[in-house]
Amino acid sequence: MWSGEKTTAESTTKESRQKTLLWDDDGGLCQRAWVEIDLAALTHNVKQLKKLLSSHTELMAVVKADAYGHGAVAVSQTALQAGASWLGVATIPEGIELREAGIEAPILLLGATHTAQQVKAIAHWHLQPTICTAKQALIFSEVLAGLNQSLPVHAKLDTGMSRLGTPWQEATEFVQLIKRLPNLRLASIYSHLATADSPDPAVMIEQHQRFQQAIEQIKIAGINPPRLHLANSAAALADPDLHYDLVRVGLATYGLYPASHLQSRSNLKPAMQVKARVTQVKTIEAGTGVSYGYQFIAQRQTQIAVIGIGYADGIPRNLSNKMQVLVRGQFVRQVGAVTMDQLMLDVTDIPDLEVGEVVTLLGKDGEYQITADDWAATLGTISWEILCAFKHRLPRVAVNY
Ligand SMILES: Cc1ncc(COP(=O)(O)O)c(C=O)c1O
Numbered sequence: 001m002w003s004g005e006k007t008t009a010e011s012t013t014k015e016s017r018q019k020t021l022l023w024d025d026d027g028g029l030c031q032r033a034w035v036e037i038d039l040a041a042l043t044h045n046v047k048q049l050k051k052l053l054s055s056h057t058e059l060m061a062v063v064k065a066d067a068y069g070h071g072a073v074a075v076s077q078t079a080l081q082a083g084a085s086w087l088g089v090a091t092i093p094e095g096i097e098l099r100e101a102g103i104e105a106p107i108l109l110l111g112a113t114h115t116a117q118q119v120k121a122i123a124h125w126h127l128q129p130t131i132c133t134a135k136q137a138l139i140f141s142e143v144l145a146g147l148n149q150s151l152p153v154h155a156k157l158d159t160g161m162s163r164l165g166t167p168w169q170e171a172t173e174f175v176q177l178i179k180r181l182p183n184l185r186l187a188s189i190y191s192h193l194a195t196a197d198s199p200d201p202a203v204m205i206e207q208h209q210r211f212q213q214a215i216e217q218i219k220i221a222g223i224n225p226p227r228l229h230l231a232n233s234a235a236a237l238a239d240p241d242l243h244y245d246l247v248r249v250g251l252a253t254y255g256l257y258p259a260s261h262l263q264s265r266s267n268l269k270p271a272m273q274v275k276a277r278v279t280q281v282k283t284i285e286a287g288t289g290v291s292y293g294y295q296f297i298a299q300r301q302t303q304i305a306v307i308g309i310g311y312a313d314g315i316p317r318n319l320s321n322k323m324q325v326l327v328r329g330q331f332v333r334q335v336g337a338v339t340m341d342q343l344m345l346d347v348t349d350i351p352d353l354e355v356g357e358v359v360t361l362l363g364k365d366g367e368y369q370i371t372a373d374d375w376a377a378t379l380g381t382i383s384w385e386i387l388c389a390f391k392h393r394l395p396r397v398a399v400n401y
Pocket residue numbers: 062110192231232233234248249250251252258
């Protein structure tokens with residue numbers, strides 16, 4: 001869901017606090033909780049990333065999983081306007097959503113597809129499939145012949161990820177087959193890196209060498225690959241030698257770095273902020289337990305604020321008692337178990353907090369910022385998973401466009 005309402009980012013000024021109290025008259029913000037997507041930050045990120053690329057390298061915005069939770073249509077439109085020329089999705093319905101929104105840019109299906117029904121849908125919606133095996137190539141060719149249609153296809157090599165793709169040692173026969181089959185037009189040859197975000201480049205270098213060797217053999221066999229690509233966000237930031245003709249950038253588009261050692265390579269801005277409102281404020285006495293299981297017991301008389309967002313919205317329950325949020329530009333401790341739709345804060349140090357005020361769970365308020373990296377570090381996971389976890393129950397609200 002994309003509200004499309006124009007709003008300005010919340011700040012900590014008295015005026016804006018009052019504005020957030022207008023429950024019935026604030027457009028897309030008339031919600032207990034929502035996700036703000038900063039379209040100017042997306043534009044900035046794409047432009048920053050383009051600066052790293054040579055003029056012949058194109059940028060694919062990877063917008064699978066609803067653009068990593070940011071809203072696929074708005075992100076795609078924004079990224080294309082900012083200079084991306086390809087989109088990458090994982091599934092056919094994700095591609096259809098973009099086509100139905102009127103997006104005409106080339107869309108690469110990064111996932112595998114096999115059935116006749118899938119081939120027909122791909123052809124109908126002008127999506128571009130990844131071909132991972134000879135068997136898949138034969139199925140596509142046969143179904144497309146029946147439709148009297150041809151399709152651009154992308155040959156995927158496995159150079160060490162051990163996920164999709166034909167083993168790099170068999171690349172030449174595989175690509176020769178694709179070239180021979182009627183109705184398939186080889187649009188690119190690509191592979192995916194397993195450890196591009198590691199400070200130790202050894203595996204990435206090995207995968208790159210395998211890719212280079214495979215391409216060399218393909219060229220010796222007389223095939224001139226029309227387009228080559230290898231880099232995800234980490235590789236795009238790490239090494240221009242990995243850029244080839246196209247980089248497939250997901251995380252960095254959304255303003256996050258795949259690893260801290262890559263932060264100096266570009267100046268990116270997180271595009272997502274997660275906000276919720278105070279729904280009740282109360283005083284509890286020392287010794288009083290909070291939430292399921294009493295994981296928190298007040299040590300002093302405590303002001304508790306109840307916030308209208310919970311694990312069913314995508315706040316990881318494992319952050320219970322471990323997270324901080326921003327209230328009026330100050331860090332505030334979350335206390336007790338995160339529940340399905342609500343969580344509690346210790347707001348003893350925030351005077352006169354009112355129902356309806358806005359709390360920032362992820363994002364910036366005043367001087368301070370909480371990022372998906374902060375949550376990921378606490379949880380021992382990656383920022384990709386944090387971003388993708390926000391549910392559709394939270395409306396996506398566009399800001400700064
Ligand atoms: C094949 C492929 N290319 C590119 C990407 C983008 O990766 P990142 O978000 O690290 O840029 C992904 C994401 O998982 C992917 O599966």
